[in-house]
Amino acid sequence: MSSLLECAIIGGGPAGLSAALVLGRARRRVALFDEGEPRNAVTREAHGFLTRDGIAPAELRRAAHEDIRKYGNVSVHRMKVAEVANERGLFRLRTEEGERFEAKKLIVATGLKERLPAIDGLRELYGRSLFSCPYCDGWELRDQPLVVIGEQEEKAYHLAKTASQWSRNLLLCTNGSAIAEGRKRALEANGIRWNESRIRVALGTDGILSRVIFEGGEEERRRGGFVVSEWFQGSAIAESLGCKMNGKGGIETDEFGRTSVEGVFAAGDASVISPAQLIVAAAEGSRAAMGVNGDLIHESFLPG
Ligand SMILES: Cc1cc2nc3c(=O)[nH]c(=O)nc-3n(C[C@H](O)[C@H](O)[C@H](O)COP(=O)(O)OP(=O)(O)OC[C@H]3O[C@@H](n4cnc5c(N)ncnc54)[C@H](O)[C@@H]3O)c2cc1C
Numbered sequence: 001m002s003s004l005l006e007c008a009i010i011g012g013g014p015a016g017l018s019a020a021l022v023l024g025r026a027r028r029r030v031a032l033f034d035e036g037e038p039r040n041a042v043t044r045e046a047h048g049f050l051t052r053d054g055i056a057p058a059e060l061r062r063a064a065h066e067d068i069r070k071y072g073n074v075s076v077h078r079m080k081v082a083e084v085a086n087e088r089g090l091f092r093l094r095t096e097e098g099e100r101f102e103a104k105k106l107i108v109a110t111g112l113k114e115r116l117p118a119i120d121g122l123r124e125l126y127g128r129s130l131f132s133c134p135y136c137d138g139w140e141l142r143d144q145p146l147v148v149i150g151e152q153e154e155k156a157y158h159l160a161k162t163a164s165q166w167s168r169n170l171l172l173c174t175n176g177s178a179i180a181e182g183r184k185r186a187l188e189a190n191g192i193r194w195n196e197s198r199i200r201v202a203l204g205t206d207g208i209l210s211r212v213i214f215e216g217g218e219e220e221r222r223r224g225g226f227v228v229s230e231w232f233q234g235s236a237i238a239e240s241l242g243c244k245m246n247g248k249g250g251i252e253t254d255e256f257g258r259t260s261v262e263g264v265f266a267a268g269d270a271s272v273i274s275p276a277q278l279i280v281a282a283a284e285g286s287r288a289a290m291g292v293n294g295d296l297i298h299e300s301f302l303p304g
Contacts, residue, residue: 004102005031007292008093010081010237011109013038014278015268017064018285019107019292024071026293031101032068033093035080039111039234039269040278042127047136049278060278084237089263105263105292108243108251109285110235112269112276116227117151117175121202128207129224133276134159138166141224145169147212149199150228153177160192163226168192171220173212175199195220231273238266248273256291257284265291 007023009016012034020032040046040057047053052060068074079095084106093101114132116122122130130149131137146167150156153174160172172179172187172194179187179194187194197214204210213219232249233239244252244260250273251266253259259266267288268281 003029004104005029006103006296007031007105007107007289008033008081008091008101008103009107009109010084010093011107011111011234011268011270012036012061012076013109013111013268014060014064014282015111015270015285015288016107016109017061017068018282019109019267019289020068020074020076020285021064021071022286022289023293024068024074026289027073028293028296030074031077031103032074033077033079033081033095035096036078039114039276040127043131043137044127045140046278047139049282081235081237084241086241086261086263091263105265105296106241107257107285107288107292108235108238108259108264108266108270109268109281109288110233110237110270111281112231112273113234114229114231116229117149119149119175119199119202121204122149122227125202125204125207125209125224126227129204129209130202130227131224132227132229134163134166134226135275135277138163142166143169144223145171145221147171147173147202147209147220147222147225148227149173149175149202149212149225151175151177152228152230153179153183155228157183157187159226159228160187160194161190164190164192170225171195171212171222173197173199231269231276233270235270238264238270246271246273253288254291255287256294257288258291258295263295 148160257265267284
């Protein structure tokens with residue numbers, strides 16, 4: 001058993017890493033745990049992070065670890081946290097390897113996992129020519145013939161509407177879901193085509209989409225596009241501790257990342273859900289770290 005940590009950070013994406021940096025600089029005894037399976041692992045380039053536009057996701061993490069290494073009061077553990085017990089405000093962590101740690105505060109930064117529509121070929125193209133977010137990858141696909149695939153009709157419509165800023169050559173495919181008549185009229189008014197048929201396969205070479213083939217045999221030539229996937233929590237830790245969830249499936253927090261459970265904070269995709277962005281997650285981690293540090297100061301600062 002190691003000595004008592006002031007904060008345990010679970011998750012080593014931009015949210016957790018940023019929290020570790022801020023708490024390291026605040027002279028807190030911190031441990032960061034990361035199993036190393038971020039949601040953007042399928043991509044080769046991350047965009048829109050100021051000063052790091054186009055960087056490989058692994059390189060962004062490497063640079064962040066280099067920053068954190070300067071602070072000897074922060075330890076980093078390449079481990080999955082299997083369980084956290086809350087014993088009257090003291091958090092007892094057990095890793096999958098069976099190591100145990102204790103912490104006064106906890107930051108949950110375990111991100112999201114996603115489930116793509118069950119369409120043949122999609123997984124091989126995801127992260128190469130099919131993406132989830134036009135803000136992240138729209139520039140690289142600008143003015144190309146694109147497809148937007150989504151079975152949740154409302155989300156698919158909104159993704160197509162957003163994607164129209166990057167390409168007007170758009171085909172919305174709902175893979176068997178009906179599109180509301182009002183939305184069809186709006187799509188038509190904006191020059192966006194649609195197809196409600198089930199998709200047999202999305203075909204491409206080396207990850208680059210070339211054709212979408214429908215059950216009836218018809219096909220459309222497309223170069224890339226966007227997919228509505230289902231998002232769910234990257235770990236069950238917050239829920240197992242009794243943290244309230246918000247209407248979007250994220251962990252409910254206040255402006256400093258405090259959850260409904262005393263001493264538990266959350267940051268990044270796990271709480272924000274949308275907009276899911278590296279820079280937003282990093283900002284959230286920074287804010288949660290200030291929340292943790294502020295509460296620790298408040299708890300130990302003597303009244304006059
Ligand atoms: C295909 C794709 C492309 C993207 N492109 C961009 C882009 O270009 N620009 C951009 O800004 N955003 C992009 N994003 C979004 C971006 O990746 C996320 O918003 C960001 O990674 C969220 O950071 P996070 O720290 O909250 O979570 P993550 O980066 O997902 O990190 C969470 C970490 O927690 C770990 N973890 C989970 N459970 C445990 C546990 N029990 N114990 C220990 N560790 C655990 C995971 O393994 C993971 O390493 C993209 C996403 C996808 C899917």
